[in-house]
Amino acid sequence: MKKIILIGLLCTSFSGFAQSDPQKIIDQFFNLYKNKNADSGLDYLFGTNKWMDGSKDQIDEVKLKLNSTLKLLGEYQGYDLITKKSIGEHLSLYTFMVRYDRQALRFSILFYKPNDQWRLMNFAYDDKLGNELEEAAKAYRLKENIDR
Numbered sequence: 001m002k003k004i005i006l007i008g009l010l011c012t013s014f015s016g017f018a019q020s021d022p023q024k025i026i027d028q029f030f031n032l033y034k035n036k037n038a039d040s041g042l043d044y045l046f047g048t049n050k051w052m053d054g055s056k057d058q059i060d061e062v063k064l065k066l067n068s069t070l071k072l073l074g075e076y077q078g079y080d081l082i083t084k085k086s087i088g089e090h091l092s093l094y095t096f097m098v099r100y101d102r103q104a105l106r107f108s109i110l111f112y113k114p115n116d117q118w119r120l121m122n123f124a125y126d127d128k129l130g131n132e133l134e135e136a137a138k139a140y141r142l143k144e145n146i147d148r
Contacts, residue, residue, distance in 0.1 A: 022092050022111040022118050029109075030079055038070060039063050042123070045109070049119035066125060074101025082106070090114065091121075097129060104129055 025048055033041030046052045046059050070076075077099040086092040096107045106129050112121040135141070 022094065022109075025111070025118060025120075026094060026109065034076060038066055042066070045120050045123060049121070052120065062123065069105070069125075069127070070100070073103060073105070076100055079107070092118075098125075103127060 025045065029041045029045045031041075032044050042059070042063055046055075052059065079096045079098045082095040082097050084092065084094050090113045092111045094109045094111070096109070098105045098107050105125050105127055108122070108124045109120065110122040111118045113119070
């Protein structure tokens with residue numbers, strides 16, 4: 001009987017531990033995304049926040065639009081962290097370049113920790129990385145042209 005209780009306590013601890021760090025959530029998200037499909041990854045990601053239960057229609061719309069986009073991009077090739085920004089110890093934004101054969105997408109994942117558990121606050125994606133890189137490289141943005 002003691003072994004059963006201990007196993008139950010360990011399982012409870014580990015299930016809470018899975019959301020103690022945004023990086024663990026991200027790792028699991030991309031693992032499901034790669035090895036199963038985008039829907040599985042998104043279901044897991046949105047599932048970290050009980051408040052998302054009332055947004056099923058919006059979540060389904062995000063999944064539908066993302067899957068439509070993915071059909072045009074070819075094979076998934078991996079992801080790279082672009083940046084991580086935080087406000088204090090309770091709000092963190094991770095931005096990734098998600099690589100496909102045809103082009104990359106940007107995934108922005110915002111996490112919030114109101115107490116001791118991290119949860120998804122917002123997920124967004126777009127295909128504007130190339131446009132922004134071109135804009136950043138324009139002559140008027142170069143340091144030698146800004147100082148004049």
